[in-house]
Amino acid sequence: MASAKTIVCACEDVTLEEVRRAFALGHRDLESVKRYTGVGTGPCQGKSCLAATVAVLARLGATPAETAPFTARPPLHPVPLAALAALDPGALGTDPGVPAAPDAPDPRPRPSGPLPPQADVVVVGGGIMGLALAYELCRRGRTDVLVLEGGYLNAGASGRNGGGVRAQWSTPTFIRLARRSLEIFDRFASDMRINVWFRRGGYLFLAPERRQVEVLERNLVLHRRFGLRTRLVEPREAAAIVPELDPSRFLAASWNPDDGVVFPWPFLWGYAAGAGRLGAAVRTFTRVTGFEVAGGRIRTVVTEHGRVACDTVVNAAGAWSAEVARLAGVALPNRPTRHEILVTEPLRPWLGPLVSVLGNGLYLSQSLRGEIVGGMGDPDEPAGVVMGSTLRFLARFARAAVAVLPRLGGVKVVRQWAGCYDVTPDNNPILGAAGPENFLQLSGFVGHGFMMAPAVAELMADWMVGRGRDEIFERFTADRFARGRTVREDFIIG
């Protein structure tokens, strides 16, 4: 006999008990409950569970704003990639997409706690950068830290990315940072006591053109120098790693078995809980609306729920970094750029590595739930904080994916969404003070902030507590563009 569970979401087997537990843990709004429990993320996309979850949350004491439905995401029914690949993306222009404005409940969900009157360090942005920094500062004894997040945890790019983590980079700095992050990812579950489903399935970069093979050859030399196990493989060998690949679609591939994929959301919950245990405060649904500057220093952070006196402010707002900096009168060159992504129905495990195609920017991997998660950049995408979804993306992705992996044609897309890359003129981050002397920047990580965050947060915390200044804080200053000292990072995918 089946056990006496009450199932709220039959697609994902989410029980009433799990929804209760999530609520008790502080995941009170429906977007957070969806992410923490998985409600509404299965093949029916919430058609049968949304109302039930609303009813449960309301009974538990959620406010009307907290029970506002999670964002409606197209497609509304599972659709095979082959059907989408039939569309001509050229006939579909770029567009802000749908939903035009994600449902913004008014009044807003409650903040996760009261605002303290003062804090030593105020971190603006509760993405992985800000939360990892808060945790690392606490570990170094600087525990009077307040993290301010405008939405729920995982609302920004940290909760919208594909979870790929790799050491295959083209500059020594990024290789060093990524390798350190990979070590932290590997230990995260046991250190922070929350599962992150890190799996080293490798990264396979496919090069369809000769000049891309040359880039891979150059990178290989660098990777070898740093002791990475990267190899250049022939199409035949690549097809031995992923038998479903069409080997006629590329000339060579770069293969590193130590790269991997994680499930992004628990990192934020883990870092937030870890920082909280050590004394930091994390406040969600608390927007920063201004700064009070006097004598060249930020004295007070102004939020929608009150003011906080502070000693140091860190801007870790990702795609919103330039907007936040502007509140302090600082101009940053960051240009947020939408990046679309999708997820398919769950399949039995068949795809080991993350597969990426150089040139068109396609990438896809199989999550620990069995879904194919994949995205693809669009060279025509204009700058702006835009997070709607387009049919054009579905068509472009489907064509590119079915071309290299033909059997994906019958696999059905269940949901699409978008996040913003935090792009800078040289694709490198912006670190250190800018404007007021106690206003530190931690932004501009394009599409790889997630995988760099654990390592960068350690270095930033070291620097902030006076334990040494890594070279990245010399090189990636905000004023480098004015001084003309830039080196581009070009191995950006997606």
Added chain:
Amino acid sequence: MPRLPDPRFAPDCAILVDGHAVPARTGESVAVALLAAGRSLVSRSVKYHRPRGAFCLAGSCGSCLARVDGMPSQRLCRTACRQGLAVETQHAFPSAQHDFLGLVDRMSPRGIDHHHLLTHPRLANRLLVEVFRRLSGLGRLPDAALPVSSPPAEERFDAAVVGAGPAGLGAAEVLAAAGRRVLLADQEPVLGGRLRARLGLPGDPSLAWPRTVAEAVGRSGGQVALGSAALGIWRDGGAPLLVLLSERPARLRLVRAPQILLCPGGTARPPLFARNDLPGVFWGRGLAVAVAEAGVVPGKRALVLGTGAEAEALAARLAETRMAARAVAGPAVRARGGTRIAGLDMADGASLNCDTLAVAPPPVPACDLAREAGAAVALDVRLGAHAVRAGSDGSTGVAGLRAAGEVTGACTAREAADAGRRAGEAARG
């Protein structure tokens, strides 16, 4: 007696379910054919391997997934039968009836907190990740590539009506009468929406009405698109772009219309009690349609959970199949049963026996398409769900987008038809 003894309901083909022939009628859904064959169990659930069978019978839940002709996780309630169609159980080891991974469910009566399971020591966590990977997913990758067809051309209509239930029919009727070229689309293969249940509720439009409207739509240069689910209203190219998916083969239709009327009705609402997911628990309207259109006799003893005229009518319809059937108000606290419901324990202490439970309306308004297009929703406290906020003329506040019928809240079929007509008149201009 799995079907009513009527020549209209006599099987004319056989589908193959895990290699065994199951009699079916060409064109009816596999889910219905399985019910008629006395099989309510289809597969196992994704995490706990709990028994799963068709629930909504209307394409809105994910409980009847199986592999069909080499394609994974097809919804059986949307898959039409034909001679030799190959249906395979997925995600059950070795079979849906005896799945040894059902132990996972029985050994974790309070569920598994996968966020905090075996996070340490590191070696144990690595092992956990490996084991989870091996157990993950539902269907296997398709056996073969699907052909990619040539790009569909954009189609233009004066108005597009999504949903061919009472509200959509009312809207299409008015627009067609005014000579507008209307596209009337519905995800189901048959016109009528809830009218298909043929419950004969007071004020219900006549059974001939849907066809009359369809003919009028055709006469005014419009089109009826059945088996066409609305995937979304994107805005690529600036103007709203309604995209429909027709199945087998899966093809997209791109529709531009200055007026879009959303009449998708509502979706099934699973009740909350222990073992609410057992096979044999159905959405009442879906089950009534299976009885009305395929003569399915789903079991011997049915309960209808709910109150009101539609609950009573559902019970009466089920009783016509000579099942013992009656409506109960609830609330229920738990179901009994192994791989099919065997009874229901009520909050008042009563313990009722049944092999079929039909959940009565009202449904949950199907707001997602409207929300995606920018329409606002509000919590309808009486209904316990969000509904699209629309004026009496269907206006949503989004230019060119109207909504009518159950998507805006509970209403009778007659009220829905009238609301559809008003929305149609407003869209007609």
